[in-house]
Amino acid sequence: MSTLLLEIKQAVEKTNPPPSSQLETFEKRYDEIVKQGFNVNPREPPKVGEDKKRGRIKQTLPFNLIRLKDFKSQVLAFMYDSSVPFDNNQAERDVRMVKIKQKVSGCFRTIEGAEQFGRARAYISTDRKNAVNIFNAIKDAFGGNPFIP
Secondary structure, three states: OHHHHHHHHHHHHHOOOOOHHHHHHHHHHHHHHHHHHHHHOOOOOOOOOOOOOOOOOOOOHHHHHHHHHHOHHHHOHHHHOOOOOOOOHHHHHHHHHHHHHHHHHOOOOOHHHHHHHHHHHHHHHHHHHOOOOHHHHHHHHHOOOOOOO
């Protein structure tokens, strides 16, 4: 599956969007790979009589394949729409500072504090994405002239 997705990414980078015949071929290959995955990894029936363990149940490979089957349009969205990124690295980077804040202080003490932190982080992230000097943008924001993309 990863090989197919990387192949699709290369095709999209060459010609965006790829020809419809190529898109159909990619979709058929995607479906075949998911089907092969189900054949090799059938779902296990639920275990009866076993004590329930605490915590989250580990996701099995068939469950992950079900997600690939059910969310096919979301997985392949980058193939049809050039504004959709191939990966979610930027989204993870945007969330990282919130998680670090939670890790360091344990939590936000008030909803208002969490909202203010979120607004400040969103403003800084927007500045970075638009190649704006962050310190100047913050200074301008306090001066009443915030950067608006």
